[in-house]
Amino acid sequence: MIAAVPVLGLLEPPLGGAALIAALVAVWRAKAWPKAGKVVTTVAAMALLGAVLPDRPKDAAAGDAPRPPRAKAAATAVPTAKSSPTPTIPPLADYRGQSLETAFDQARKAGFLVHQHDASEKDGFVRGRSRWTVCFQRTGWDGRQPTAEFGVVLNGSPCPQRDGDPVPWPKMPDLVWKTWRTAHTEVAALGVRPDRIKARAAYLNDTLPDEGEYDDWRVCAHDPAAGVAVQPDDYAELRLTAEKNGCPEGDRGVGTGARLPDRDEDGDPDYRDPYPGDRNRTSAFPNGRPGSGGSGGSGGSGGSSDGSGGGSGWSPCRHTRWC
Incomplete structure (x- = not known):
């Protein structure tokens, strides 16, 4: 069996090594062999196997044996869930400045899910679509259908600069010493209804002539005062005097309880x-x-x-x- 070790080592080094191990195990387990004989046999078998093994390459002996190149990982695409295509939102007509009732009906007919909100800083409840005017609009998608959102204000109100800002109500100008005709025109231009613009004599013991005959009378005071915000439903009162009488001294622009001279009372x-x-x-x-x-x-x-x-x-x- 020991003689077979170098033969197998010539044919296949690993096989020769395995044969050497098996032969040595058998020798050392055999009781017939003396210990000295076992040692000699072991050394001889290892020498024979070493004599027939081929020399190792230099770079392998130095421990620099090149590693086999790694197989390049195949660039396989990781399967991902298919994303739904972004839906195309149909165009929405521009309804700014129009009644919410009109905008609501037309947008629904175009297939939109319609929402509305108060565009002022009050963010109040929108009730009665015919009473509101569209200031802002935007479109979107809720996963099922296109949506239209309208920001609205009450009819007659100016639109805020931005959605949610205060309504920029116009301010009463200073009308003192302007004629009734001019002052009435300026107040009406603020949106106040003409039938809510009232004339009154500035002096307690004075009376206005017939309508149309005091167009050139002058304003001594007015309510609301200059700088106060004016809304369409507000009343405006202008206190007038004939130009030759002037306004009560010390109360110009504020109102007065003064009387004009009346010698015979x-x-x-x-x-x-x-x-x-x-x-x-x-x-x-x-x-x-x-x-x-x-x-x-x-x-x-x-x-x-x-x-x-x-x-x-x-x-x-x-x-x-x-x-």
């Missing part, structure tokens, strides 16, 4: 009283008040002031301040 300011010294005759009663008996100086002379004399029997002076 008949309630008719001197500037329009044809009889400033006769309290019985006024612009309304140039021939004297009924029952006064006509002109008779500041106190009247044609009849009793209390109606008890020989007058007509009826007198407006009874229990009044006129007499």
Whole structure:
């Protein structure tokens, strides 16, 4: 068996090594062999195998045997889940400035799921589509169908600069000393309804002439005051005076409780009283008040002031301040 070791080593070195190990195991387990003989046999077998083994390459002996090249990993694409194509959102007409009712109906007919919201800073509840106007719009997709979102304000309101900003209501200008005609035009241009713009005499004892006859009267004060935000449903009151009378001193632009001069205290300011010294005759009663008996100086002379004399029997002076 020992003789077969070098033969097998010539044919196949690994096989020779295996034969050497098997032969040595058999020798050392055999009881017939003395220990010295076993040692000699082991050395001889190893020498024979070493003599027939081929020399190792130099680079292998140095421990630099090149490693077999790695097979290049095949560039295989990792399968990924197919992404759904981005849906194409159909075009939406521009409804800004139009009624929400119109925008809502037309967008739904075009296949959109429609939403709306208050575009002002109040972010209130939108009720009654006919009462709202579109300021902003945008489109999107909710996974099933295209969507349209409208930002709206109440009819007559200006649109905010950006969605969610305060509504930029116009501010009342300074109208003091402008004519009624000019001031009325400016207030109406703010969106205030013309029937809510009122005229009033600036002096307590003055009255306005018939409509159309005070177009050139001047504004002494107004409410709302200059700089106050004005909305369409607001009322505006302009306090007027004839230009020759001017505005009450010290209260210009604020309003007043002042009175115009009235020497005979008949309630008719001197500037329009044809009889400033006769309290019985006024612009309304140039021939004297009924029952006064006509002109008779500041106190009247044609009849009793209390109606008890020989007058007509009826007198407006009874229990009044006129007499």
